[in-house]
Amino acid sequence: MKLVGSKTSPYVRKVRVLLAEKGLAFEFLEESSWNADTTVPRYNPLNKVPVLVLDDGECLYDSGVITEYLDTLPGPRFIPASGVERARARRDEALGDGIADAGIAIFLERKREAVRQDPAWIARQRDKLQAALVALAGSVAAGVSMGRAQPALGDIACGCALFWLEFRLPELQWRAEHAALRSWAERLEKRPAFASTRPPA
Ligand SMILES: N[C@@H](CCC(=O)N[C@@H](CS)C(=O)NCC(=O)O)C(=O)O
Known part of the structure; x- marks a missing residue:
């Protein structure tokens, strides 16, 4: 999976911290939606980061949706079941x-x-x-x-x-x-x- 985002965004950092805490591998595509030549709209029509691009190309946003998905993957759990x-x-x-x-x-x-x-x-x-x-x-x-x-x-x-x-x-x-x-x-x-x-x- 690939994470699209900037190193300064607090929402992107939240996702990066969760990925690290869970020990999940990912590719980081550093992008800012504020750049004139940004590619973020290819992944999120709202032109916001973070976006998590799954291996089949499906895109997940926003950060709360991404954290909910990541928590279902292997590793320690951060969201109680119910x-x-x-x-x-x-x-x-x-x-x-x-x-x-x-x-x-x-x-x-x-x-x-x-x-x-x-x-x-x-x-x-x-x-x-x-x-x-x-x-x-x-x-x-x-x-x-x-x-x-x-x-x-x-x-x-x-x-x-x-x-x-x-x-x-x-x-x-x-x-x-x-x-x-x-x-x-x-x-x-x-x-x-x-x-x-x-x-x-
Ligand atoms: N609620 C969104 C907020 C995402 C967001 O606003 N990201 C900022 C970067 S810090 C952004 O991409 N802003 C571009 C814009 O608002 O046009 C989330 O949690 O993912």
């Missing part, structure tokens, strides 16, 4: 993806020329981020579905989102503001699956 435990794992993944969505919305808005930026829109996304960081810190500290020694899907998704925030919106300082997140992040980033998928400087 019930509220399964819903919790998917919810925690949605929290991570939502943090990435809000961060990317700010990042893209700030790329517009200053007079065209909407401060109210940026503030709305920032409110989501602040509330999500508080919720994540609480979940990690409680250790019910995240924050345990063996990372769950939510740890992977939220970890990738927070490391992306640090990379693109470093002024957020989530490590300084949430001690629970600092120690949790330090544990995650020591794992080979995270260390080997750091975005390029």
